[in-house]
Amino acid sequence: MFKYEVRNQLIAIDELDTSIFSEMIDKMTLKNNKIILFHHGKKYKYFCTNCKTWHDCHHVKLKTKLKCENCNKTFEVICKRNVIRTCADFITYLQTDKENNMIIRSFFFKKKFNKEKMDFDINCFEIGRYNYDVDVGIVRYSYTSHYVVYFENEQYLEKWKKPSDSYEGVIEYINVYKKDINKIIRKRSDLKYSQLKKAIKYFDIVDYMNLYKRYNELELLFKFNCTNYIKSIAKSHIYNENFLLLLETNKKYIRYIVKYNLSAKEFEKMFELEIFDVEKVRMAAKYNVCKKDFVDSKININKLIMYLHQQKQQCNMYNDYLGLCNYLGVDMKKTKNMFPNNLKQAHDELSISKSNIDNKKYEKGFIENYMKNIKYMYCDKKYIVYPVENPHELIIESINNKNCVKSYIPKVDRGDCEIFLMREINKIDKSLVTIEIIDNELNQVKAFDNGKINQSEKKFIIHWCKKKNLEYRECADVKYD
Ligand SMILES: [Zn+2]
Numbered sequence: 001m002f003k004y005e006v007r008n009q010l011i012a013i014d015e016l017d018t019s020i021f022s023e024m025i026d027k028m029t030l031k032n033n034k035i036i037l038f039h040h041g042k043k044y045k046y047f048c049t050n051c052k053t054w055h056d057c058h059h060v061k062l063k064t065k066l067k068c069e070n071c072n073k074t075f076e077v078i079c080k081r082n083v084i085r086t087c088a089d090f091i092t093y094l095q096t097d098k099e100n101n102m103i104i105r106s107f108f109f110k111k112k113f114n115k116e117k118m119d120f121d122i123n124c125f126e127i128g129r130y131n132y133d134v135d136v137g138i139v140r141y142s143y144t145s146h147y148v149v150y151f152e153n154e155q156y157l158e159k160w161k162k163p164s165d166s167y168e169g170v171i172e173y174i175n176v177y178k179k180d181i182n183k184i185i186r187k188r189s190d191l192k193y194s195q196l197k198k199a200i201k202y203f204d205i206v207d208y209m210n211l212y213k214r215y216n217e218l219e220l221l222f223k224f225n226c227t228n229y230i231k232s233i234a235k236s237h238i239y240n241e242n243f244l245l246l247l248e249t250n251k252k253y254i255r256y257i258v259k260y261n262l263s264a265k266e267f268e269k270m271f272e273l274e275i276f277d278v279e280k281v282r283m284a285a286k287y288n289v290c291k292k293d294f295v296d297s298k299i300n301i302n303k304l305i306m307y308l309h310q311q312k313q314q315c316n317m318y319n320d321y322l323g324l325c326n327y328l329g330v331d332m333k334k335t336k337n338m339f340p341n342n343l344k345q346a347h348d349e350l351s352i353s354k355s356n357i358d359n360k361k362y363e364k365g366f367i368e369n370y371m372k373n374i375k376y377m378y379c380d381k382k383y384i385v386y387p388v389e390n391p392h393e394l395i396i397e398s399i400n401n402k403n404c405v406k407s408y409i410p411k412v413d414r415g416d417c418e419i420f421l422m423r424e425i426n427k428i429d430k431s432l433v434t435i436e437i438i439d440n441e442l443n444q445v446k447a448f449d450n451g452k453i454n455q456s457e458k459k460f461i462i463h464w465c466k467k468k469n470l471e472y473r474e475c476a477d478v479k480y481d
Pocket of ligand 1: 049050053072
């Protein structure tokens with residue numbers, strides 16, 4: 001059969017009455033319901049959006065949880081001005097055609113609270129039909145972005161068409177309508193042992209069926225309730241590509257997965273590190289201990305795992321620390337250097353020392369630029385802004401303001417850009433805003449963690465630019481509160 005014929009068959013399928021999904025949508029969105037508190041003078045009452053009933057009550061604190069007297073479900077208490085989040089998600093409906101091919105139909109719904117009606121408006125549309133066995137599909141959508149399908153109004157929906165390349169992966173085959181699933185599995189001998197009904201709880205159904213075609217062992221994982229292993233395969237592309245193979249090559253250890261409900265990562269660590277104490281295995285997985293990093297060193301893996309657990313730090317920080325010790329010639333015979341009391345602090349201190357050594361060569365360029373830019377220093381009653389004087393200042397600014405400005409050191413040295421630090425005069429040592437200027441024009445303005453600046457900071461920057469003849473440009477997000 002030609003692809004266009006399959007498409008025509010898909011188009012010819014009768015529309016489905018989407019009201020069959022009502023109960024399912026309610027279940028999927030149950031957690032998003034609210035208790036809305038109203039008051040008139042000293043009298044209070046609340047409205048439960050789940051069961052849509054009113055109740056008299058005493059004053060209840062907002063943002064706390066309250067159990068609805070009618071439906072017995074617990075929801076967050078909000079006031080009538082608060083906005084209730086609109087919910088949107090996919091629903092997958094399965095059916096078979098005359099040839100017993102699996103037809104997967106995708107629906108998308110939006111559930112929005114309507115304050116006037118005090119009820120939810122639910123919009124549910126079919127957006128895709130896919131013949132799984134011949135791998136041909138059709139789509140119907142108006143606009144897609146970030147894996148979310150938008151449609152506000154039925155009239156905007158386009159007709160069925162062939163999916164474009166950019167549509168690939170937009171639809172998620174999740175939230176399967178379970179009612180007819182047994183019937184479908186019975187019709188398909190290839191799915192008889194697939195554990196499909198259990199699998200759809202964890203997997204996108206198309207992903208799972210593709211995976212099951214390659215690895216029948218999946219059936220065993222479900223049979224023995226290895227939920228953690230199943231979850232890791234479902235969640236991680238790397239695990240579903242490699243770990244079923246690993247499962248095959250390490251068959252003798254499979255009993256541990258069953259016995260301890262190990263995740264794929266824990267399973268990997270068990271035979272990589274040859275540790276069979278399950279508590280340690282779980283810690284090794286949590287802190288990402290890799291044997292290959294320590295092949296040459298005499299570090300006792302068991303001791304290291306306990307150390308990382310006590311420090312609550314990832315193994316790559318420890319590796320980094322060892323590298324810094326080596327670079328700076330730290331005496332590793334001393335236990336306090338091998339396993340410092342505070343790994344993070346020891347790591348950061350050495351990291352600054354190394355940067356300072358590395359950045360010695362930039363100091364001259366920095367001073368030259370500083371002398372050139374000092375004329376742009378400016379302050380008012382609250383803020384001050386000044387050029388950086390040495391590379392060390394940028395390293396500290398990077399750490400304190402959580403940004404990557406230290407990577408600008410070579411650029412500043414060459415005079416390709418100028419970095420200015422804006423601080424509050426009363427807290428001159430505390431990083432506030434990091435500013436980059438290129439060719440007398442504002443290029444980047446970043447608050448903590450590359451975040452937004454506030455109104456008063458913006459005002460100061462505008463003043464500064466005006467006074468010092470710098471080109472002001474709208475390049476920072478501003479916080480409006
Ligand atoms: Zn209720």
